[in-house]
Amino acid sequence: MEEETKLAPKLELIRASQIDPKTVxxxxxxxxxxxxxxxxxxxxxxxxxxxxxxxxxxxxxxxxxxxxxxxxxxxxxxxxxxxxxxxxxxxxxxxxxxxxxxxxxxxxxxxxxxxxxxxxxxxxxxxxxxxxxxxxxxxxxxxxxxxxxxxxxxxxxxxxxxxxxxxxxxxxxxxxxxxxxxxxxxxxxxxxxxxxxxxxxxxxxxxxxxxxxxxxxxxxxxxxxxxxxxxxxxxxxxxxxxxxxxxxxxxxxxxxxSFSEKSGRPDTKTQEAMEFIRDMLSDGEEHEASECEARLREAGISMSTAKKAKRMLGVVSSKPHYSWYWRLPEDED
The missing domain is CATH 3.40.50.300 (P-loop containing nucleotide triphosphate hydrolases)
Incomplete structure (x- = not known):
């Protein structure tokens, strides 16, 4: 018992007030x-x-x-x-x-x-x-x-x-x-x-x-x-x-x-999302991503389905300034 006491680590407590915060x-x-x-x-x-x-x-x-x-x-x-x-x-x-x-x-x-x-x-x-x-x-x-x-x-x-x-x-x-x-x-x-x-x-x-x-x-x-x-x-x-x-x-x-998706025709929800996005971007102009996502949600299209449809359409994302923008690839314009 006495030997175990000697080997036990000494308790040391540190208050948060003793620690100097620093930035990463x-x-x-x-x-x-x-x-x-x-x-x-x-x-x-x-x-x-x-x-x-x-x-x-x-x-x-x-x-x-x-x-x-x-x-x-x-x-x-x-x-x-x-x-x-x-x-x-x-x-x-x-x-x-x-x-x-x-x-x-x-x-x-x-x-x-x-x-x-x-x-x-x-x-x-x-x-x-x-x-x-x-x-x-x-x-x-x-x-x-x-x-x-x-x-x-x-x-x-x-x-x-x-x-x-x-x-x-x-x-x-x-x-x-x-x-x-x-x-x-x-x-x-x-x-x-x-x-x-x-x-x-x-x-x-x-x-x-x-x-x-x-x-x-x-x-x-x-x-x-x-x-x-x-x-x-x-x-x-x-x-x-x-x-x-x-x-x-x-x-x-x-x-x-993208490497594990089964090949073949997209499911109905994805097809509908593809059609919606294609129509939304059909003018060939860049559209702010946040506005596009809001319209997709209003249409009842989930973000996971929208991302899959966006990827299959080859939608181009760019960030010229502070916001992301979407547009169709040139062969889709």
Missing amino acids: EWLWYPFIPYGKVTLVQGDPGDGKSTFMLTLAALLTRGAPLPFTEPKTPPEPLHVIYQTTEDDADDTIVPRFMKANGDRDRLIFINEKDMPISFDDVRIEEAIRTTGARLLILDPLSSYIGDCQINAANEVRPRFNHLIRIAKETNAAIVVVNHLNKMFGIKAIYRTPGSIDIVGAVRSALLIGRNKENEDERVMVQQKSNLAPTGNAIVFSVGEDGISFIRESELTADELLA
Whole structure:
């Protein structure tokens, strides 16, 4: 009994009044916060690694990130990039150079003698030694370490190591992950293993192919704990690297649903919604999205049906100023 008392942790209480509130800092608002862990997911071959390397290249040369308007020019940053999927000499560095990154600011932790894992002390040491503001671990399965990925009680302690490092160094940590093969379910359940993987991070991004244009990819925010969900970003991957094209209203569930929908004639409700939208936009002009949605609701058309009809019609969404607008594609005008 006396021995148990000695081993028991000492109770320490902290009042909220003793805590100094602070605002969240952002590497890329609202997608990647500083001092937190972010998850980037997608199917193999959909451009996750190339996307992250392109962001790294922009950061190392002090260029603005896509669709941002910084008040002052960004300072060039150091980035640590760890991957087990591609070699640095024939894939990672050539891709990084193609994106015009500063090679002196892209850093690798040597894993030749011992692989890195989430609880490796070298991660924090490397961040502090280099002053890196971004650490990328690609993929999760190679770096999470020895644990049952389906067990929340094993996954969360592993992530807690990264969460602590991110908080104490105020660096952004991004973990890249593959999706599972369970099509036709909500996006949050496409994460392999425990749902706690998504639960542990503060932001989760999803990258997939644009069903309407196979040459395009879409990055959508699957989860956002610290800010309103950001607009989706459409980009292309080509021989010359990544080109960022436009913002979009697409959601994570819509992006994944576009690949699991059964082919064939739309159901009656969707057909009626398609006819209503086609008639509403028949003048070929841009119409404010909020007004269109209000008219659809007045007509008794649900937003889920409207989104499906809108997608099947190929309605073009744009945001020239502060509001979203809809119009029919040119071949529908």
